[in-house]
Amino acid sequence: MLRARAPAKVNLTLHVLGRRADGFHELDSLVAFAGCAADALAFRPSEGLALSVEGPFACAAGDVAGDDNLVLKAAREAAARIPGLRLGRFSLVKRIPVAAGLGGGSADAAAALRLLAQANGIAAEDPRLVEAAAATGSDVPACLVSRAARMTGRGEGVAPLAGFAPLAAVLANPLKPVSTPEIFRRLALKPGETRSETTAAPDAGLAALVAARNDLEAPARSLLADIGTGLEALAQTEGCRLARMSGSGATVFGLYDDQRSARRAARALRAALPGWWVMPTMLR
Numbered sequence: 062m063l064r065a066r067a068p069a070k071v072n073l074t075l076h077v078l079g080r081r082a083d084g085f086h087e088l089d090s091l092v093a094f095a096g097c098a099a100d101a102l103a104f105r106p107s108e109g110l111a112l113s114v115e116g117p118f119a120c121a122a123g124d125v126a127g128d129d130n131l132v133l134k135a136a137r138e139a140a141a142r143i144p145g146l147r148l149g150r151f152s153l154v155k156r157i158p159v160a161a162g163l164g165g166g167s168a169d170a171a172a173a174l175r176l177l178a179q180a181n182g183i184a185a186e187d188p189r190l191v192e193a194a195a196a197t198g199s200d201v202p203a204c205l206v207s208r209a210a211r212m213t214g215r216g217e218g219v220a221p222l223a224g225f226a227p228l229a230a231v232l233a234n235p236l237k238p239v240s241t242p243e244i245f246r247r248l249a250l251k252p253g254e255t256r257s258e259t260t261a262a263p264d265a266g267l268a269a270l271v272a273a274r275n276d277l278e279a280p281a282r283s284l285l286a287d288i289g290t291g292l293e294a295l296a297q298t299e300g301c302r303l304a305r306m307s308g309s310g311a312t313v314f315g316l317y318d319d320q321r322s323a324r325r326a327a328r329a330l331r332a333a334l335p336g337w338w339v340m341p342t343m344l345r
């Protein structure tokens with residue numbers, strides 16, 4: 062049995078530069094990956110392809126435990142590119158909230174590709190795996206790298222950030238799913254349209270992160286008031302240096318000087334936001 066972690070992705074910044082002719086949006090985003098919020102994927106090579114799902118968010122992912130699961134989609138995309146690829150049975154423990162802006166499904170897909178590579182003696186950097194990642198979903202190439210990176214284009218451009226200093230953070234999610242296509246739709250950009258306020262991605266220093274933004278925050282807040290509630294609660298925690306939304310939401314995160322402050326903030330948030338999923342973690 063082979064095992065892989067599938068860590069949650071956090072968009073530290075997310076600038077939408079415009080909309081491409083194919084309808085997807087051109088992004089410039091700094092992403093990092095959580096040490097403590099991760100799904101777990103196991104794989105046993107065998108005939109055929111199968112998946113079982115358990116864990117705290119298995120039910121939330123229940124509607125996708127079938128053929129549409131991104132684990133199975135990634136495996137099919139890899140098999141279509143790599144003749145003779147040996148497949149098998151995947152078991153997923155779902156600990157990342159679903160449709161949360163944390164790229165949980167993408168992380169699972171990337172973990173599946175890593176396991177298939179390992180089981181078949183294929184290098185993790187094999188271009189066919191990278192192509193399979195991009196064909197599975199926009200966030201999957203970044204999740205394949207699974208370390209702090211600048212993500213560009215639809216998500217296919219991934220440049221790891223050299224010398225990234227890990228950040229102490231708290232993640233908070235109201236456990237209400239948010240549809241990624243709906244949030245992009247609310248930007249109301251026409252295919253081919255570019256935004257005048259384009260900005261290059263900053264470096265990952267705190268001052269640059271604070272000066273940047275998440276362009277999906279406004280449309281997401283217009284859909285779900287909990288996002289504003291979460292951001293305000295984070296901003297009020299002691300030592301919070303930055304409070305922002307990740308991806309298309311609804312997860313919000315706070316950055317702190319050290320792990321101790323982040324853990325203290327998580328305790329305060331659990332009291333302030335009953336019923337929310339709250340997780341202190343390092344981002345790398």
Ligand SMILES: C[C@@](CO)(OP(=O)(O)O)[C@H](O)COP(=O)(O)OP(=O)(O)OC[C@H]1O[C@@H](n2ccc(N)nc2=O)[C@H](O)[C@@H]1O
Nearest residue numbers: 084085086162163164198199200215241242245308309310
């Ligand atoms: C917004 C981001 C930011 O990292 O994260 P999440 O909120 O999903 O975690 C990603 O771009 C989401 O990536 P992912 O969830 O893989 O998206 P996909 O399955 O490829 O696309 C879902 C839908 O989102 C829209 N979409 C996605 C990516 C992109 N660059 N432009 C888009 O317009 C399209 O409407 C597409 O049909």
Ligand SMILES: Nc1ncnc2c1ncn2[C@@H]1O[C@H](COP(=O)(O)OP(=O)(O)O)[C@@H](O)[C@H]1O
Nearest residue numbers: 125130131159160161162163164165166167169
């Ligand atoms: N392994 C998976 N885990 C979670 N969601 C999945 C998975 N496979 C497919 N999905 C589908 O992908 C959608 C987005 O899920 P997820 O990756 O959790 O969202 P986000 O990127 O916003 O955090 C879900 O609504 C679900 O229908």
